[in-house]
Amino acid sequence: MPPEYSADRPLIEAPPDELCLLRLSALGDCTHVVPVVRSLQAAWPQTRITWIIGRLEHRLLEGLPGVEFVVVDKNRGRRAYGDLRRALRGRRFDVLLQMQVSLRASLLGLQVPARLRLGFDRQRARDFQWLFTRHRIAHRPREHVLDGFFGFAEALGVRERILRWDIPVPREARAWAEEHLPADRPWLAINPCSSARFRNFRNWAPERYAAVADHAAERHGMGIVLTGGPTQLEREYGEAIAAQCRHPVTNLVGRTDLKQLLAVLERAQVLVSPDSGPAHMANATGTPVIGLYAGSNPDRTGPYCSRQWVVNQYPEACRAAFGKPPEDLRWGRRVREPDVMERITVAEVTERLDALLANRPSQILPSAP
Numbered sequence: 001m002p003p004e005y006s007a008d009r010p011l012i013e014a015p016p017d018e019l020c021l022l023r024l025s026a027l028g029d030c031t032h033v034v035p036v037v038r039s040l041q042a043a044w045p046q047t048r049i050t051w052i053i054g055r056l057e058h059r060l061l062e063g064l065p066g067v068e069f070v071v072v073d074k075n076r077g078r079r080a081y082g083d084l085r086r087a088l089r090g091r092r093f094d095v096l097l098q099m100q101v102s103l104r105a106s107l108l109g110l111q112v113p114a115r116l117r118l119g120f121d122r123q124r125a126r127d128f129q130w131l132f133t134r135h136r137i138a139h140r141p142r143e144h145v146l147d148g149f150f151g152f153a154e155a156l157g158v159r160e161r162i163l164r165w166d167i168p169v170p171r172e173a174r175a176w177a178e179e180h181l182p183a184d185r186p187w188l189a190i191n192p193c194s195s196a197r198f199r200n201f202r203n204w205a206p207e208r209y210a211a212v213a214d215h216a217a218e219r220h221g222m223g224i225v226l227t228g229g230p231t232q233l234e235r236e237y238g239e240a241i242a243a244q245c246r247h248p249v250t251n252l253v254g255r256t257d258l259k260q261l262l263a264v265l266e267r268a269q270v271l272v273s274p275d276s277g278p279a280h281m282a283n284a285t286g287t288p289v290i291g292l293y294a295g296s297n298p299d300r301t302g303p304y305c306s307r308q309w310v311v312n313q314y315p316e317a318c319r320a321a322f323g324k325p326p327e328d329l330r331w332g333r334r335v336r337e338p339d340v341m342e343r344i345t346v347a348e349v350t351e352r353l354d355a356l357l358a359n360r361p362s363q364i365l366p367s368a369p
Contacts, residue, residue, distance in 0.1 A: 010157030011118065011135055015044035016094030021152075022109050023099040024054040024072055026195070027258075027277030030061060031284045032146040032304070033099060034165050036153050041066050043158040050093070052084065052108065060258040060281070063168035072108060085111040097152045098133050101125055106132040118155060124148065142331045146304050163305070165284035169263050177263035180250055181225055188216040188353075189268035189287075191227045191278040192237045199336045202274040204292050204344060206237055210244035211346045212272060212353065217247040219350075220357055225268065227261055227278060230254035270356060272349065274341070279303050288360065290352045295340045300332050309352050313343040 019040070023033050030053065037049060050068045053061065058071045070087050072080050088111065096114035098106065106129050109117065119125055119133030123141070130136065137151035150161055181187050192209050194202035216222040226241060226249060228234035238253030256264060261278065265271060266285035273279040274292045280303060282289050289303035294313040302310050317335040318326050326333075 011116065011155050012095065012157065015047050016156075017046075018048050018050070018091070018093045019044075019095050019097070020050045020052065020093040020112055020114060021097040021099055022052040022105060022112065023057075024052065024074065024102075024105055024108070025057055025100070027057060027060060028280035028301075029100075029145060030057045031165065031167070031277075031280045032149050034061070034064070034167065034284065035146070035161065035163050036149045037064070037067060038164045038166075039150070039153050039158055039160060039162045040156075042162050043153075043160065050091075052112070056258075060262065061167060062259075063170075065166075065168075074104070081107060081111055084108055088112060095156065098129065099149060099152060101127055101129045103127040109133075118152060120148075121151075142299070144299065144304060145301055167262060167284055169266065170259055173257075173259040173263040176260050177267050180252060181223065181264060181267045185221055185223045186269040187225055187267060188213065188220075188222045189225050189227055189265060189271040189273075189282070190241065191271060191273040191276055191282075192241060193228055193231075193234045194274045194276040201295050201336060201338050201340050202276075202292075203237070204274060204341050206240035207244050208344075208346050208349075209241045209272070212349050213241065213249065214246050215346075215350045216353060217245075219354070222269070223250065224248075225250040225264060226253050227256065227264060228253035269360065270353060272353075275301050288356055290349060290356065292341065292344050292349070294343045295335045295337070297326055297332060299326075309356050311344050311348045311352055313340075317343055 023030055050070060052070045052072060055071055055073055058069055072084055091113060093114040096112050096117045098109050098117060098119040101120055109132055116135060117133040118135045119129050121136045121139035122130055123139050137155045190209050213224040226238045228238060234253050238251045242249040242251050262281055265282040265287050268287050270288055271282040272290045275296050279289050279291055283303040283305050288309055289306040291298055291303050291310040293310055294317045297314050298307060298310040298312050315326055317340050318329060321335045321337055
């Protein structure tokens with residue numbers, strides 16, 4: 001049999017008894033995998049699904065119905081391989097979905113006893129993933145990351161896509177969010193920072209976030225909530241935005257766990273954020289996202305259900321940096337100029353906000369169940 005499959009030539013003829021998928025990180029990518037899981041569950045309700053996942057990502061997805069999680073502690077280095085091998089001792093999977101292309105993920109995949117190993121097509125299988133998988137999904141160029149994950153389901157013959165997340169949120173987390181975001185007004189959430197990586201220039205200026213926050217408060221009567229992780233940079237961003245706002249701000253930067261953050265995002269009417277994990281978490285809750293994109297391509301990594309609300313300066317940034325439009329560049333190429341996010345103006349963001357709210361009337365926020 002050929003190693004690469006498409007939806008019209010499924011890899012298997014009958015639903016597997018045991019299916020394992022390996023996607024360790026990151027938060028946004030793991031949320032993209034959830035609709036694939038939902039689609040597999042709908043097509044094969046008797047199939048037992050095991051998900052090998054990182055510790056942080058498990059904190060977000062813990063409790064996902066019908067999924068057994070095997071947690072990998074990446075901080076244990078080489079010992080993590082033995083940990084996984086022992087955790088799966090005595091198991092045998094019909095299929096392993098190798099849904100991450102790092103070398104570490106491929107080496108972890110070797111610890112999984114599986115009859116069939118399915119990875120990305122050769123064009124997307126970076127870090128020599130093709131050496132670790134016998135079978136590959138069909139090559140489909142220039143598609144969103146989430147669509148790429150659906151290639152795994154289609155290679156197995158599951159064609160119907162179910163865009164449903166329903167990530168569990170504990171009652172206590174919803175009560176905590178309700179306490180901090182009372183139902184007397186609509187809320188604009190701002191998650192100002194993307195993940196900290198080398199030459200990862202995706203954060204907008206604090207004074208511009210403050211200007212958007214003031215516009216939302218004055219034009220739409222919205223409360224403002226700031227979200228983010230506990231890093232020093234994120235805390236400084238939150239403090240700078242709050243200090244420059246003319247209206248009160250609820251600053252929750254560094255004060256939420258992932259389930260509480262999910263509850264906050266589902267209570268917000270809108271999230272403003274650069275390309276970040278929380279942007280995709282908000283997408284999973286059904287909260288519309290105004291994504292701020294200049295250095296990365298929203299057609300590949302934008303908030304999946306809110307791409308019509310993205311402020312997209314990526315094409316202009318590509319022309320300035322490379323002298324070419326995005327369609328003439330490698331898919332996913334980043335513009336790594338320190339000032340690239342300055343291309344996004346406050347007016348562009350407030351225009352998106354006004355248009356979005358005009359199409360989405362204010363609603364009464366639910367109380368915690």
